[in-house]
Amino acid sequence: MENVAQIFFHGSLNDFLPRHEKGKWQAYSFTGAPALKDALEAVGVPHPEIGRICQNGSEAGFQEALLRHAQVEVFPVVSEKGSQTPGPLQVSVPTPPTFVLDVHLGKLARYLRLLGFDTLYETSYDDQTIARLAQQGQRIVLTRDIGLLKQKIIQWGYWLRSQQWEEQLREVMIRYGLKDQLQPFTRCMACNGExxxxxxxxxxxxxxxxxxxxxxxxxxxxxxxxxxxxxxxxxxxxxxxxxxx
Incomplete structure (x- = not known):
């Protein structure tokens, strides 16, 4: 039997939705009892971007089942150095933050290194390699590939909204509060060495x-x-x- 839940995405999570669905309650049809994580990612929102879920007015975790006729509100993660309190599903990133980038972000990788951040990047990396490096090294995944962020083993990740490296760097600095952690000229722009x-x-x-x-x-x-x-x-x-x- 097919069930229906109503889902509302707040704030920046609307970036993952089609224009006609932004800022609106949307009906989600499902069978069985899928985990909230699976349901929300099926709509298009990857779990590392989610800071809080409320189901029928109560806090809920990623692995809780989506209930029939539920009303689900989903909130984004917030800046590490911002004024908002992080949601219960948001895990603070290690300090200093380290990164692994997908193959389309070479220029961003170079400038993160210039600012002193340990940043892994190779054009040979596939999605599985990036996810494994992120898990093993407690690294933040930066990507323009939404599907990559849906991999279960990725704990921290951010989908870059812009395609321009300067704006991408601005996004990352704000999201992870990097302003006070800069150490320019301590990392090689070419190989990430010290x-x-x-x-x-x-x-x-x-x-x-x-x-x-x-x-x-x-x-x-x-x-x-x-x-x-x-x-x-x-x-x-x-x-x-x-x-x-």
């Missing part, structure tokens, strides 16, 4: 001619030995970060 300051003489043979002339402070990755200096990309990032001060 970098440290080195003398100019040590890396002189590796520098372009104009860089030798105009720059005097250098950093080198301990893993891939790439050399860095505070050039135009650093200036752009400083201007970007000034928006959050």
């Amino acid at each position: 970098i440290g300051e080195v003398s100019k003489e040590t890396v002189l043979p590796l520098l372009p001619p104009k860089t030798r002339l105009y720059f005097h402070v250098f950093y080198q990755c301990q893993s891939c030995h790439r050399v860095y200096w505070k050039g135009s990309h650093y200036d752009r990032m400083q201007s970007f970060l000034a928006q959050f001060s």
Whole structure:
């Protein structure tokens, strides 16, 4: 016998819904007794984005059964450093946060590393690899693939609304409260290795001619030995970060 429940998604969870269903109660038909997690993900909302569920006015967990004729309200997770109290289903991320990104987010990965965040990214990663790395390393999954976030073993994850890396970085900084955790020039943008300051003489043979002339402070990755200096990309990032001060 087919049953029907009424579901209402609050706030940013409407980003996962078709335009004509945003901000409205919607009827969800089902058979048997599916878990709330499964029902909500069937509608299109991945569990890492959900901070709280109320079924018939009472707090409910992901594994509780969806009841016949139930009224279900679903609330989003909130910013780690925001003024709102996290919902009972929201698990605080480890400090400092670490990340693993899907294959479409190479530029975002580079700039998270520039800001000092341990960020795994390889174009060879498939969904199973990303989920496994997230579970093993207690990492946050950042993705544009909603289906990836529905994998059961992923505890922390965020679906990036924008397709532009600067706006994506803004989203991540706000969602995870990163402003006070920045450590620029401590991670290699290319390989995620740790970098440290080195003398100019040590890396002189590796520098372009104009860089030798105009720059005097250098950093080198301990893993891939790439050399860095505070050039135009650093200036752009400083201007970007000034928006959050």
